[in-house]
Amino acid sequence: MRGFAARADVEEVERFLAERVRPLPAQAVPLAACFGRVLAADIRSERDVPAFARAAMDGFALRGTESFGATDYDPIGLRVIGVALPGRPFAGVVGPGEAVRIMTGAPMPDGADAVAPAEICEEADGRVSVRDAVPPLRHVGARGEDVRAGETVLHAGRRLRPQDVGLLASIGIDTVWCHSRPRVALVMTGDELLPPGSRPEGAKIVDSNSLVLRGLALRDSAEIVAVEMLPDRPDRIRTALLRADVDVLLVSGGSSVGQEDFAPRLVAELGTLDFHGVAMRPSSPVGVGRIGKGQGLRASQAGPVPRSEAEPSEAERWVFLLPGNPVSCLCAYEFFAGPSLRALGGLPRAWPHRRARLPLARKIASAIGRVDYVRVAIENGCAVPLATSGASILSSTVRAAGAVIVPRGLEGVPEGAEVDVLLYDDAPLEAEGLP
Numbered sequence: 499m500r501g502f503a504a505r506a507d508v509e510e511v512e513r514f515l516a517e518r519v520r521p522l523p524a525q526a527v528p529l530a531a532c533f534g535r536v537l538a539a540d541i542r543s544e545r546d547v548p549a550f551a552r553a554a555m556d557g558f559a560l561r562g563t564e565s566f567g568a569t570d571y572d573p574i575g576l577r578v579i580g581v582a583l584p585g586r587p588f589a590g591v592v593g594p595g596e597a598v599r600i601m602t603g604a605p606m607p608d609g610a611d612a613v614a615p616a617e618i619c620e621e622a623d624g625r626v627s628v629r630d631a632v633p634p635l636r637h638v639g640a641r642g643e644d645v646r647a648g649e650t651v652l653h654a655g656r657r658l659r660p661q662d663v664g665l666l667a668s669i670g671i672d673t674v675w676c677h678s679r680p681r682v683a684l685v686m687t688g689d690e691l692l693p694p695g696s697r698p699e700g701a702k703i704v705d706s707n708s709l710v711l712r713g714l715a716l717r718d719s720a721e722i723v724a725v726e727m728l729p730d731r732p733d734r735i736r737t738a739l740l741r742a743d744v745d746v747l748l749v750s751g752g753s754s755v756g757q758e759d760f761a762p763r764l765v766a767e768l769g770t771l772d773f774h775g776v777a778m779r780p781s782s783p784v785g786v787g788r789i790g791k792g793q794g795l796r797a798s799q800a801g802p803v804p805r806s807e808a809e810p811s812e813a814e815r816w817v818f819l820l821p822g823n824p825v826s827c828l829c830a831y832e833f834f835a836g837p838s839l840r841a842l843g844g845l846p847r848a849w850p851h852r853r854a855r856l857p858l859a860r861k862i863a864s865a866i867g868r869v870d871y872v873r874v875a876i877e878n879g880c881a882v883p884l885a886t887s888g889a890s891i892l893s894s895t896v897r898a899a900g901a902v903i904v905p906r907g908l909e910g911v912p913e914g915a916e917v918d919v920l921l922y923d924d925a926p927l928e929a930e931g932l933p
C-alpha cells in the first residue's frame with residue numbers, strides 16, 4: 499500500500515468536468531410523464547387561451563350599455579332568449595332588450611359584452627330584471643387573457659412544476675422536448691456489505707451509501723437504472739463498469755490505493771482515469787474517469803439532436819469513484835458527481851442548496867492547499883461545527899443543518915467570522931425540528 503503521489507485541486511477537477519460534461523440529447527416526453535423533467539427548448543403558445551371571450555360569473559349576458567341607470571328601485575327588464583353553458587355556447591345573437599342566462603366559463607354569446615351576476619338579477623316568466631349597471635366588459639374574461647398566441651410561456655432549462663405541465667396542456671401541447679435524464683447505475687463494492695433492509699451482524703455492515711446516493715441522484719435529475727452490490731473482486735467490478743445502458747456509474751468503496759481497491763485500476767485499464775486523489779477533506783481518495791460506451795442508440799431515446807460520437811457525454815460513461823466512508827461518499831458526490839448529473843440533465847451545475855450566512859460559533863481548522871467540507875449545526879443563529887465529524891460518522895450529517903466549505907487558500911475560519919452554510923433542507927430553519 500502506498501499513498502497518493504500527488505493530489506489534484508478541487509477546482510481543477512471541477513473545471514475539467516464543467517468543460518467536458520454536456521447535456522444529453524433531448525427526447526419527446528408525453529405530458530403525463532413531464533413533471534420534474536427539464537425543458538430542452540422554449541415553449542411558445544400557438545394560440546390564445548381561452549380562444550373565446552368567456553363569462554367570469556354565473557348570471558346573464560347582456561349589452562352593457564343597456565344596463566346604465568339600473569338601480570334597486572328602477573331595474574331594467576330584458577327578455578331571456580336562451581342559455582350559454584361551458585362547452586355549449588348559445589348559437590344566436592343577443593339583440594337590444596335581450597339577455598342569455600350564462601354560467602362561468604361559457605363563451606359570451608354574440609351581441610353581448612357584459613355579465614350581470616345572478617346576485618343582482620331576478621328571473622321570472624322568461625324575463626330578467628337587473629338591479630345594477632354592468633358596463634361593457636364587466637365580468638367577461640377576454641380571449642387570450644391567460645395566454646396570448648406567440649407568447650413564450652416557459653423557457654429552456656425549466657424544471658417543470660405541476661402547474662407548468664397543466665399550462666402546457668391548456669395551450670394544446672401533447673409532448674414536450676425534455677433533456678434526457680442521465681441513466682445512473684449505483685455500484686456498491688465491499689466484502690463487508692449487507693443489502694439495505696438487513697440487520698447488521700458480525701463483521702458485516704449494512705450498505706447505506708446506495709440510499710444516500712439514490713436520493714441525491716434523483717434530486718439531480720437522474721434515473722436510477724440499477725443498484726448492484728459487489729464483493730471486492732476485480733472480475734465483478736469490471737463487468738459492472740462495462741454496463742452499456744448507463745451514462746454515469748457511481749461506484750462506492752474501494753476507491754483508494756489499498757490492495758482491495760480495484761476500481762481505479764480497472765477504470766484506467768478500460769478507459770481513462772482522469773483524476774485520482776483530490777486535495778480535500780473528507781473524500782480525498784475520490785476518482786473521476788470515463789469509459790467508452792461503444793455505439794448504438796438507446797431504445798428510449800429520440801430527439802432533434804442526433805447522437806454523435808464527438809459529444810463526450812454521449813460516447814462515454816462517466817465514472818465517479820466515491821470513497822466508501824459515508825460522509826466521504828456524500829461529499830465526493832456533492833462536489834463532482836452532482837454537478838455532472840445536473841449538467842447531463844440540463845440543470846445548472848451549481849449546488850442546489852439554499853444558503854444561510856451565519857457567524858461561526860467555534861473556529862474551523864483547515865490547511866492551505868486543501869478544501870474542507872465541514873458539517874455544522876445551527877444553534878442560536880450561529881453555525882456550530884460538529885465535533886464528532888470523522889468521515890465514517892454518517893450521523894454527523896443527520897445532526898447537521900448543513901455544511902460549510904473552507905476554500906483551498908485558507909488555513910481555517912476564525913470564530914465569529916461569517917460563513918455560508920449550504921443547507922441540507924429546503925424547509926425554513928425554525929421548522930427543522932433538530933434534536
Ligand code: AMP
Pocket residue numbers: 686687688690691703704705706707708750751752753754820821822823824890
Ligand atoms: P472503502 O472506501 O471501501 O475503503 O470503505 C471505507 C469505509 O466505508 C469502510 O469502513 C467501509 O465499511 C465503509 N463502507 C464502504 N461501503 C459502504 C457502503 N456502501 N455503505 C456504508 N459504508 C460503507
Ligand code: MG
Pocket residue numbers: 687688689730751752758822
Ligand atoms: Mg471497501
